[in-house]
Amino acid sequence: MFKKLVLSFVFVSWLFVVRVHCEDPYVFFKWHVTFGNLSLVGVPQQVILINGKFPGPTINCSTNENIVVNVFNEINEPILFTWNGIRQRKNSWQDGRPGVNCPIQPGTNYTYKFQVKDQIGSFFYYPTTSLHRAAGGYGAINVHSRPKIPVPFDWPAEEFNVLIADWYIKSHSALKKILDGGKRTLRRPAGIIINDKSGKGDGKDEPLFTMQPGLTYRFRFCNVGLKTSLNVRFQDHDMKLVEIEGSHTVQYDYDSLDIHLGQCLSVLVTADQEPKDYYLVVYTRFRKPSLNATATIRYASTPDGMVVRPSAELPPPPPNDPPLAIAWSINQFRSFKRNLTASAARPNPQGSYRYGSINITRTIRIASSAGTVNGKIRYALNGISHEDTETPLKLAEYFGVADKVFEYNSMKDKPPDNLNRIVVKPNVLNGTYRNFVEIIFENSEKSIQSYHLSGYTFFAVAIESGKWSPKNRKDYNMIDAVSRYSIQVYPGSWAAILTAFDNAGMWNLRAQTLERNYLGQQLYISVLSPEKSLRDEYNIPETFPLCGIVEDMPMPPPAYTMF
Numbered sequence: 001m002f003k004k005l006v007l008s009f010v011f012v013s014w015l016f017v018v019r020v021h022c023e024d025p026y027v028f029f030k031w032h033v034t035f036g037n038l039s040l041v042g043v044p045q046q047v048i049l050i051n052g053k054f055p056g057p058t059i060n061c062s063t064n065e066n067i068v069v070n071v072f073n074e075i076n077e078p079i080l081f082t083w084n085g086i087r088q089r090k091n092s093w094q095d096g097r098p099g100v101n102c103p104i105q106p107g108t109n110y111t112y113k114f115q116v117k118d119q120i121g122s123f124f125y126y127p128t129t130s131l132h133r134a135a136g137g138y139g140a141i142n143v144h145s146r147p148k149i150p151v152p153f154d155w156p157a158e159e160f161n162v163l164i165a166d167w168y169i170k171s172h173s174a175l176k177k178i179l180d181g182g183k184r185t186l187r188r189p190a191g192i193i194i195n196d197k198s199g200k201g202d203g204k205d206e207p208l209f210t211m212q213p214g215l216t217y218r219f220r221f222c223n224v225g226l227k228t229s230l231n232v233r234f235q236d237h238d239m240k241l242v243e244i245e246g247s248h249t250v251q252y253d254y255d256s257l258d259i260h261l262g263q264c265l266s267v268l269v270t271a272d273q274e275p276k277d278y279y280l281v282v283y284t285r286f287r288k289p290s291l292n293a294t295a296t297i298r299y300a301s302t303p304d305g306m307v308v309r310p311s312a313e314l315p316p317p318p319p320n321d322p323p324l325a326i327a328w329s330i331n332q333f334r335s336f337k338r339n340l341t342a343s344a345a346r347p348n349p350q351g352s353y354r355y356g357s358i359n360i361t362r363t364i365r366i367a368s369s370a371g372t373v374n375g376k377i378r379y380a381l382n383g384i385s386h387e388d389t390e391t392p393l394k395l396a397e398y399f400g401v402a403d404k405v406f407e408y409n410s411m412k413d414k415p416p417d418n419l420n421r422i423v424v425k426p427n428v429l430n431g432t433y434r435n436f437v438e439i440i441f442e443n444s445e446k447s448i449q450s451y452h453l454s455g456y457t458f459f460a461v462a463i464e465s466g467k468w469s470p471k472n473r474k475d476y477n478m479i480d481a482v483s484r485y486s487i488q489v490y491p492g493s494w495a496a497i498l499t500a501f502d503n504a505g506m507w508n509l510r511a512q513t514l515e516r517n518y519l520g521q522q523l524y525i526s527v528l529s530p531e532k533s534l535r536d537e538y539n540i541p542e543t544f545p546l547c548g549i550v551e552d553m554p555m556p557p558p559a560y561t562m563f
């Protein structure tokens with residue numbers, strides 16, 4: 001009798017969830033994922049295409065819409081996709097990380113369903129399996145404000161997605177072989193690509209985008225590369241920064257902008273110069289010699305319909321040698337402010353919008369390091385180098401067999417004395433639901449790091465050189481820091497973020513550098529709803545693929561009820 005009652009409650013609550021979803025429109029996509037052969041930096045090579053396209057199709061939607069992507073895996077390797085920056089409220093099931101999802105097997109399809117709840121801004125998707133990201137398979141996600149919500153700038157004439165990346169000529173499987181060998185890293189990229197272009201500034205490229213004189217365009221940039229921070233600029237045109245990773249910003253003009261791995265931002269550019277062709281130039285940062293690539297932007301009407309090629313003189317990159325380059329870049333980070341009066345979907349509906357007045361309940365200091373384990377290169381956070389498990393962590397937890405797969409809190413909340421002693425094991429932190437946490441990323445290494453946290457946006461309150469101490473808290477930006485989903489940490493520096501663990505799920509915190517991520521510089525944060533309520537987390541989707549030790553286990557009764 002009691003059991004029946006519980007079941008019917010579960011049924012009712014399921015209806016409840018479905019009804020809530022139905023209020024918002026659905027957007028459907030069908031993706032065919034295949035291998036293709038493209039010549040992106042002058043050499044034909046294997047790439048991953050989606051519906052025959054490189055980059056993949058743009059997901060264009062509005063706040064709160066439900067996105068349904070039916071992915072057909074037509075390559076001969078298992079694959080997964082993640083949605084970088086999409087918070088997946090109550091729904092880490094759709095995050096597409098090996099710690100949550102069993103990969104989509106070759107010849108099969110899987111349908112991702114998620115809602116872009118309370119979000120606006122620029123995001124992207126990419127494959128998270130193997131080193132597939134090195135072959136492409138990525139694309140843009142644009143989330144617009146809902147129709148009646150005012151946007152703090154005039155509606156642009158058009159939007160252009162610009163996915164920029166460092167690029168290697170070796171195939172993803174050859175690169176994987178190098179990393180699996182454990183003797184060396186990926187070294188230098190062969191070039192830079194801007195969508196599918198890698199112009200050399202010789203005036204020979206077809207235009208990437210066309211602008212009408214006098215009109216204003218929104219360019220949404222994302223750095224989808226593997227290893228390199230990039231700097232973007234236009235010949236003879238300023239960029240008005242309007243959005244960073246889901247927050248409207250105070251609108252300052254920049255002549256060039258640094259975009260680190262995994263980061264996205266939007267700028268407005270007005271076609272107010274002499275009508276001709278211009279270059280968009282992308283430079284690598286913090287490495288010598290600097291690489292560059294160009295893409296041509298055309299004005300639609302030039303005098304007499306003639307094409308006037310861009311000036312061959314490229315505007316110079318900002319200072320590229322540390323420490324000047326780092327000081328320049330930190331200054332630019334400090335100039336980014338959130339527009340506090342712009343209306344848009346709020347990042348943290350639970351009230352951490354006034355984040356400056358919330359008490360911090362936990363401080364997690366995380367330091368990166370590189371070393372070798374059994375003679376092979378590994379990367380670690382506080383000395384733990386994460387290793388994916390055959391049974392996804394989330395599934396092990398859900399089926400009640402977590403203890404057979406991983407151990408919680410093997411990483412401590414502060415760096416060990418000896419960062420060079422690295423242990424390889426699954427790295428899972430136990431987060432407490434609704435804790436307001438401070439995470440300090442510490443970088444005593446020589447290379448820049450860029451981190452991404454799934455499931456949350458966070459306030460990026462400080463980036464400073466030197467070593468962090470509690471005294472630094474008085475210099476945090478506690479008023480108008482940008483709420484975003486990734487942050488860079490310069491060599492010999494630290495960065496501080498604040499966020500509320502108000503989204504139950506199993507969430508990935510990762511170095512966005514592909515080789516570091518692949519070789520262990522990542523972890524998962526398990527945040528469980530203490531009330532086991534569907535208001536806090538959705539149940540496992542009905543047709544969720546199972547693998548590892550849970551593959552043949554009976555599905556447990558729904559963990560969450562309506563109460």
Ligand SMILES: *[C@@H]1O[C@H](CO)[C@@H](O)[C@H](O)[C@H]1NC(C)=O
Nearest residue numbers: 036037038044045046047171
């Ligand atoms: C791509 O095509 C070129 C010639 O069109 C061929 O030489 C090369 O082997 C192909 N590469 C792959 C990875 O299929």
Ligand SMILES: *[C@@H]1O[C@H](CO)[C@@H](O)[C@H](O)[C@H]1NC(C)=O
Nearest residue numbers: 058060061062142144145159
């Ligand atoms: C993207 O969505 C927005 C908002 O719905 C719409 O105004 C715009 O035309 C769409 N863009 C494309 C290229 O479909």
Ligand SMILES: *[C@@H]1O[C@H](CO)[C@@H](O)[C@H](O)[C@H]1NC(C)=O
Nearest residue numbers: 070071108109110111112543
């Ligand atoms: C696979 O695609 C078919 C046809 O579109 C669809 O009916 C089915 O639900 C999909 N299967 C999964 C697991 O998503």
Ligand SMILES: *[C@@H]1O[C@H](CO)[C@@H](O)[C@H](O)[C@H]1NC(C)=O
Nearest residue numbers: 151152249250251339341342
């Ligand atoms: C901030 O947003 C408001 C409201 O949309 C807008 O009027 C204002 O111009 C914006 N301020 C800046 C500095 O961008």
Ligand SMILES: *[C@@H]1O[C@H](CO)[C@@H](O)[C@H](O)[C@H]1NC(C)=O
Nearest residue numbers: 200290291292314315316317
């Ligand atoms: C851009 O790269 C080319 C080599 O591809 C180099 O010759 C040129 O000097 C670079 N330009 C700038 C401004 O750095």
Ligand SMILES: *[C@@H]1O[C@H](CO)[C@@H](O)[C@H](O)[C@H]1NC(C)=O
Nearest residue numbers: 355356357358359360361436
């Ligand atoms: C935050 O902490 C201070 C000092 O410990 C305390 O006085 C205050 O009541 C706390 N505020 C909240 C909202 O808990």
Ligand SMILES: *[C@@H]1O[C@H](CO)[C@@H](O)[C@H](O)[C@H]1NC(C)=O
Nearest residue numbers: 407408409429430431432433
């Ligand atoms: C995780 O943290 C919660 C709250 O602090 C605690 O109740 C729970 O026992 C912890 N779980 C593990 C496995 O450490």
